[in-house]
Amino acid sequence: MSFKNENDQKAYWKENLSILFKLLAVWFVVSFGAGILFVEQLNQIHFFGFKLGFWFAQQGAIYVFVALIFIYMKLMNSLDKKYGVEEE
Structure with a gap:
């Protein structure tokens, strides 16, 4: 897993x-x-019977954080493929 050239490495990062x-x-x-x-x-x-501000403070932010992990994984996999550095 290496970059073709230094410009690809800089663009990737x-x-x-x-x-x-x-x-x-x-x-x-x-x-x-x-x-x-x-x-x-x-x-x-x-x-769901709760005030939305309370819900975000207690549960919503956690759900969004977990969703962001999966979004990051998907975006990074496509970025890796774009630059030819994906894992096998």
């Missing part, structure tokens, strides 16, 4: 960091934003 920062931004917005900053507005909405 640039795309990797881009994916990482986008997913971390989503995680931050969901966990901090929905669970803390916008909790009062979200509590006006009920979800």
Whole structure:
């Protein structure tokens, strides 16, 4: 598993960091934003009998985090294939 040239390696890591920062931004917005900053507005909405702000603070952020792990895995597998460094 090696890159064809140095330019591919730099492009790969640039795309990797881009994916990482986008997913971390989503995680931050969901966990901090929905669970803390916008909790009062979200509590006006009920979800499965609970206030939505409370639900995000207790359960929703965890579900989003697990989903982000699978999204990251899928995106990185396709990135690996794009640059020819996928695992066998």
